[in-house]
Amino acid sequence: MTTTDNVDNESQEIEDKKLSVKNVAANDISSTSDELIGWINSRRSMGNLDEPAPTRAQIESAIECAATAPDHKKLRPWRFIVTQGEARHELGRALLEAAQAKALQDGEELSEKTITKTKNMPLRAPLIITAVTQMQEHKKVPPFEQMLSAGAAVQNLILALKAQGFSTVWRTGLLCNEPAIKAYFGVGADDYVTAFVYTGTSPKDESKRKPIDIEPLVRFES
Numbered sequence: 172m173t174t175t176d177n178v179d180n181e182s183q184e185i186e187d188k189k190l191s192v193k194n195v196a197a198n199d200i201s202s203t204s205d206e207l208i209g210w211i212n213s214r215r216s217m218g219n220l221d222e223p224a225p226t227r228a229q230i231e232s233a234i235e236c237a238a239t240a241p242d243h244k245k246l247r248p249w250r251f252i253v254t255q256g257e258a259r260h261e262l263g264r265a266l267l268e269a270a271q272a273k274a275l276q277d278g279e280e281l282s283e284k285t286i287t288k289t290k291n292m293p294l295r296a297p298l299i300i301t302a303v304t305q306m307q308e309h310k311k312v313p314p315f316e317q318m319l320s321a322g323a324a325v326q327n328l329i330l331a332l333k334a335q336g337f338s339t340v341w342r343t344g345l346l347c348n349e350p351a352i353k354a355y356f357g358v359g360a361d362d363y364v365t366a367f368v369y370t371g372t373s374p375k376d377e378s379k380r381k382p383i384d385i386e387p388l389v390r391f392e393s
């Protein structure tokens with residue numbers, strides 16, 4: 172075998188290796204994407220959640236994911252408030268204050284049952300991450316885009332919590348943008364509480380989602 176043959180063989184081997192590495196990588200990517208899609212589809216909202224709650228480091232990593240949401244002109248028009256432990260009772264009192272003010276306005280009176288239910292709402296999970304908008308003045312980015320960015324941030328947050336083994340439910344409820352709640356979170360008049368993300372560990376497995384027929388939801392044009 173000549174030196175040239177050797178070189179040719181070696182370069183062929185290198186090319187073969189490159190090809191097989193490329194194929195393995197491609198296969199890996201396709202099985203990973205199937206798994207990832209299945210994993211995204213498997214997310215279910217869970218209403219009653221227990222300890223353990225995510226740690227501070229886990230919350231911070233979920234918020235880092237939230238902050239990668241599509242965000243026109245990088246305005247970061249969202250903020251997150253983490254409520255746990257005793258602070259959940261304070262939030263419960265604020266919700267009750269909001270409910271009472273609303274009832275007064277509507278000429279109604281809250282029943283004892285509603286009072287108890289309302290103040291205990293934040294106790295349905297060990298930890299709540301409230302997402303609020305912080306709209307920025309920008310001539311190219313109207314408030315609706317900033318609101319949508321906040322929604323995308325919440326979905327990223329939820330998936331990042333799931334990735335770390337936690338269940339969630341995105342709630343708002345009729346009280347979330349009442350003046351007492353906005354004041355509690357320091358949210359401005361033109362801003363919104365967009366989500367109470369209740370999180371923790373579900374005592375039950377997340378139930379399987381029925382297949383969704385996307386046919387009526389989409390139109391392909393070409």
Ligand SMILES: Cc1cc2nc3c(=O)[nH]c(=O)nc-3n(C[C@H](O)[C@H](O)[C@H](O)COP(=O)(O)O)c2cc1C
Nearest residue numbers: 214215216217322340341342343344345365366380
């Ligand atoms: C903006 C927003 C607000 C919501 N508010 C509530 C709520 O207050 N209470 C509730 O039970 N579900 C609420 N949901 C719906 C749940 O988060 C959840 O999506 C729904 O129960 C369907 O369950 P799934 O996520 O397992 O498909 C809200 C969803 C969104 C996007």
